Amino acid sequence: MNLVRLKGVPILQQLHLEERLLRKSSDNWCIINDGTHDPTIVMGISGKPVELLEIDPVLQDELPVIQRFTGGGTVIVDQGTVFVTFICNKDAVPGLQSYPRPIMSWSSLVYQKVFQGIGDFSLRENDYVLGNHKFGGNAQSIIKNRWLHHTSFLWDYEISNMRYLKLPKRTPEYRQARGHLEFICRMKDYIPRSNFIDRTIDAVGNHFLVRSMELEAIKYPSGTKFQPSSRLLRKQELEEAEFDSRTGVFINGLLRSLDLCSLVNREYGIYNFSNFGHGWNE
């Protein structure tokens, strides 16, 4: 497995690199990015801004919003986030079927080793938790003969950043309607940052022969061009999503009030809409 250690690489650049290595390389990779430059919101492939984000403050504070190529939920990443990604051929791990749950189970065995003796780590309903607090969001992309699993670990986070995110519609049962701050925890309360990275590399070494590779060696690929699918949403898209949402709320409210008027009219004959030519005055 090729190990690429990065520091402060922008998350969009990381995602583009990952997707290219997934689709165009035939090697196994572990990419560790120690923090990303600026606070950025990253949604999964099917994420809808209007459902997941408080768009007004996002627009006001000009926070970048990315839609990534993997599934899963929404995270807000910054310098306090540590990213670990595995990109593997489907036969890289003996006996592992390349479906979501087996891959996630295997990854949790790696992290079980990392947190041995440090915290009550487990994989709970597809989340990495310490106790019952989530500290890492993970997601995957599976193609014909390869798979990718990546995690954004909350080594630290800004409480104020939570205001950009709505409570998602789909939540795991163990969350039990807890708000963001009651649901997540900081890894820094359990383990020093460099220690986590070193222990992760050691744990990977239990499964693969690891060789280090510099980003420069793979940054500019030769051969066929590749168009990654992770993208930065345009400001206009966010504005339109917010407008559509507010218009929808207004129209729904109007329809409800019209239904109410119609009901009252039928019951009590109070409202006379005949002037509008609709003949609602029954």
Next chain:
Amino acid sequence: MASKLWASRAASYLRISLFHRGFATVIKDFKYADTHEWVKVDGSSATVGITDHAQDHLGDVVYVELPEVGAVVTQGGSFGAVESVKATSDINSPISGKVVEVNEELSSSPGLVNASPYENGWIIKVEIENSDEVKSLMDSDQYSKFCEEEDAKH
């Protein structure tokens, strides 16, 4: 067998369930790819979806990325994706041709892929380019055996 024991021990230790059905349904007259898509050929047209085995292993599908009508698909090439359990999984076409219809219902009801993988959960309809390609696909018996062997290996 050793890998199954490993997997079940890991699952037990981590308190997660790896259970899925020990069998998967197949439709007799359909053809199947080793990437777990099915195709129903009707003259020069074909309907494509993912198999019961695939939907069972993927988990609840929450989103289906559909191609555009008019897109060209090639045998073995990916044309879309499904999202389940935080993963996007490519869907590969068992046949080459041009997409003439997509199942728009999947945009609002992606769970049809799980509930009805061979009927209401169909994904695309294709105008076939080369009907000889069907010969390289598995029939229902061959596919059933393929699934059993694949599951037994893991």
